[in-house]
Amino acid sequence: MTDTVVTTRPPLGLTLRSLFGADLMVILRSRQTLLLNLLVPILILVVTNQIGHKQGSTLGPDRSGILIAMALSYGLLSSALMGYSITIARDREAGVFQRLRVTPTPTWAIMLSRLLVQFAAAIVTSIVVIVVGSIMHGVSYGAGTYLLIFVVAVYGAAMFLGIGQAIVGLIRSTMAVNAVGRVLYVVLILLGILGVTGALGDTFSNIAKWTPVGALITLFTAVQGTAAWTSDDGWAILAIGAYLIVFAGIGIRWFQWEAR
Numbered sequence: 001m002t003d004t005v006v007t008t009r010p011p012l013g014l015t016l017r018s019l020f021g022a023d024l025m026v027i028l029r030s031r032q033t034l035l036l037n038l039l040v041p042i043l044i045l046v047v048t049n050q051i052g053h054k055q056g057s058t059l060g061p062d063r064s065g066i067l068i069a070m071a072l073s074y075g076l077l078s079s080a081l082m083g084y085s086i087t088i089a090r091d092r093e094a095g096v097f098q099r100l101r102v103t104p105t106p107t108w109a110i111m112l113s114r115l116l117v118q119f120a121a122a123i124v125t126s127i128v129v130i131v132v133g134s135i136m137h138g139v140s141y142g143a144g145t146y147l148l149i150f151v152v153a154v155y156g157a158a159m160f161l162g163i164g165q166a167i168v169g170l171i172r173s174t175m176a177v178n179a180v181g182r183v184l185y186v187v188l189i190l191l192g193i194l195g196v197t198g199a200l201g202d203t204f205s206n207i208a209k210w211t212p213v214g215a216l217i218t219l220f221t222a223v224q225g226t227a228a229w230t231s232d233d234g235w236a237i238l239a240i241g242a243y244l245i246v247f248a249g250i251g252i253r254w255f256q257w258e259a260r
Contacts, residue, residue, distance in 0.1 A: 015104075015105050015106075015109055016109055016112070016113060019105065019109060019110065019113035020113045020116055020117065022113075023113050023114050023116075023117045024117050024120075026087075027083075027117055027121060038075075038124075038125060038128055040074065040075060040078045041071045041072065041074055041075030041078070041125060041128075041129045042071070042128070042129065042132055044070065044071045044074050044075075045067065045068070045070075045071035045129060045132060045133055045136065046136075064133075064137040064139050065139075065220075065221045065224040065225075066217065066221055067133070067137070068129065068130065068133035068134075068137070068220070068224065069216075069217045069218075069220030069221045069224070070192060070193070070217055071129050071133060072125075072126055072129050072130075072149070072153065072156075072216075072220050073156065073192065073213050073216045073217050073220060074189060074192070074213070075125045075126075075129055076122055076125065076153065076156050076157045076160050076216070077160050077185060077188060077189075077212075077213060078185065079118065079121055079122065079125065079157070079160070080118070080157065080160035080161045080163065080164040081160065081163065081164055081167070081181040081182075081184060081185045082181055082182070082185060083118075084114070084118055084161055084164045084165075085164035085165070085167045085168050085177055085181050086174070086177060086178050086181060087114075088114070088164075088165075088168045089168050089171075089172075089173075089174040089177040089178070090174050092168070092172075092174075092256075092257065092258065093173075093174045097110065097257045097258070098257065098258060101257060107257075115161060118157060118161055119154055119157055119158075122153050122154060122156075122157035123150060123153060123154070125153075126149060126150055126153040127150075130146070130149060141224065141225075145223065145224060145225060148223040149220065149223055149224065151223075152216070152219050152220055152223055155219075155240060155244075156216040156219070156220075156240065158244050158248075159212055159216070159240050159243050159244040159247070160212065161248075162243065162244045162245075162246075162247035162248035162251060163184075163212065163243070163247045164181070164251075165247065165248060165250075165251025165252065165255065166247040166248070166250040166251040167180055167181060167184075167251075168251065168255065169250055169251035169252070169253070169254040169255040169256075170250065170251075170254055172256060188211065188212065188213045189213070191208045191211045191213060191214065192208065192211070192213035192214055192217055194208060195207070195208025195209050195211070195214050209232070210239055212240070212243050215236040215239040215240050215243075216236075216240060218232060218233060218236040219233060219236045219237060219240065222236070
């Protein structure tokens with residue numbers, strides 16, 4: 001006589017909570033991730049504030065809004081390119097995804113948990129940067145403005161995570177992902193700073209503002225209400241959406257669960 005073993009799939013809610021809790025503990029225990037998410041945007045805010053005092057006329061009358069927008073954008077950028085993509089590549093190389101895929105957990109739930117943790121980190125980063133930036137510049141916002149800033153933060157985080165996903169989708173080596181992420185990070189930072197200040201002329205500035213960082217800075221500045229809403233702000237929303245769709249599509253289409 002043989003016994004029949006019946007296996008039941010655990011509730012999806014329980015699975016997601018378990019994955020989210022585990023991924024959250026990983027990000028909280030990672031000093032590098034915390035540094036990228038919190039200290040880097042604050043450092044950028046302090047540095048650009050000093051530059052702004054010396055070049056206030058170059059940045060324009062809405063200097064405070066632009067500087068806060070830059071810090072918010074670079075905080076989200078560093079979290080995605082220097083945090084998320086490298087973590088995904090490292091876990092893939094270590095075989096974490098292979099072990100998770102043999103469990104009853106759906107593959108989409110594995111990635112969803114990590115993305116939710118990143119979005120939570122984006123909200124925390126935005127709160128910290130807004131508080132520090134408001135104190136540093138002596139500005140305050142209404143409840144509606146804070147809500148819009150958080151919505152844009154989630155939107156921008158989705159775009160940068162899409163770029164990070166595209167990197168790990170096209171490149172399997174952890175070292176190569178790390179190198180490409182760092183180079184792209186520096187390039188986007190320079191494009192944003194030089195584009196906002198107009199140091200290289202109007203032509204370069206017009207090109208730079210349609211890069212992922214430039215479009216997000218434009219949108220962050222717009223929702224802060226430091227200037228009247230323009231058609232460029234509307235186009236920035238569409239540009240960010242286009243980047244999100246294209247890069248996320250690439251990252252999902254070519255992502256490999258195994259390093260080799």
